[in-house]
Amino acid sequence: MKVSELMTIMEDIAPAHLAEEWDHVGLQVGDLNQETERIMIALDADQRVIEEAVSKRIDLIITHHPLFFRPVQKLLFHQPLGKIVSLLIKNDIALFSAHTNLDIAVGGINDYLAELLDLRDVTVLAETKEEALLKLVVFVPVDYLDQVRNAISEAGAGHIGSYSHCTFAAPGEGTFVPLPGTNPFVGKLGQLEKTPEYRLETIVPASVLNQVIAAMISSHPYEEVAYDLYPTALPGAADGLGRVGSLSQQMTLNQLVHKVKKLLAVEGLRVVGEGEKQISRVAVCGGSGMSLLKEAQHKGAQCLLTSDMKYHEAQEALAKGIAVIDADHFATEGIFISRLASLLKNRISKDEITILTSEINTNPWRFY
Ligand SMILES: [Zn+2]
Structure with a gap:
């Protein structure tokens, strides 16, 4: 290849x-x-x-x-x-x-670390990008409504939370005059054509826009497909560094350290925090992630697993009351x-x- x-x-x-x-x-x-x-x-x-x-x-x-x-x-x-x-x-x-x-990708390094620690309800620790959401409106003749709706939904449009195929369709009347050189699906050259159409609308994440438009055009019977795209102020899916989630059962910091040491197969770890501290929520960031300490605490983690901690960062964590497991950079990513x-x-x-x-x-x- x-x-x-x-x-x-x-x-x-x-x-x-x-x-x-x-x-x-x-x-x-x-x-x-x-x-x-x-x-x-x-x-x-x-x-x-x-x-x-x-x-x-x-x-x-x-x-x-x-x-x-x-x-x-x-x-x-x-x-x-x-x-x-x-x-x-x-x-x-x-x-x-x-x-x-x-690091940031869904299913990438940080998701893998969260998976290895068996974290539940995992979310992004520090958002880096939020995806833009667009409103797509397309005008479809009545008999093709289901076909176009299915095509754009299968291509990634119309996802809201755990629901797919979320669209809205309202009936109306479309008009057009086929000009010389066209080969219209309905209507005659030079004559005003009135045809019952649906205004089909849905939401599209920017990352799949091209494939949705391609699917819409290939499933639509018209030579020239009439559609509009509007920017929205809706929050899209957020990508970001690190992950935070809950342990399947609460454990002491010492128990968590033991678990991490075994999972990463490392000879040693540097730890900030009392061994008997109870941990139920953990933030992870493979590689150098001490800059995410504030986010980790803000998102309720009692411990941050990362690497490359400096002396003053360790003091800061201790003062803030958040534990840190400084594992090896090579191990957390390798x-x-x-x-x-x-x-x-x-x-x-x-x-x-x-x-x-x-x-x-x-x-x-x-x-x-
Ligand atoms: Zn690295």
């Missing part, structure tokens, strides 16, 4: 528009048309990972952390970044990254690598495509 095809699949898993503005996600090195058969997933694109990819004849590496983060002034092959890029180019290996979009491999395998039916996970531990820390 082509690199571009794989990018389409990754877009389904972690849509690029979800990424934070400062982030650099997507194809970092390579060619959209390059054929790829062997894919490897890793947390970081460090030199050992690239060498592993070379030895395993990999065509495409998918990483969580982007290789390029700051503007590059020069690429010197005897320096770490230049060496990595030269290895990639010389071995025809493409590099793709899904970073904050993979745990998703095998999940990403299975998400890809589920979406790729071609037998010739091999998906591997890197065996290199790129964690810069070690316990002593």
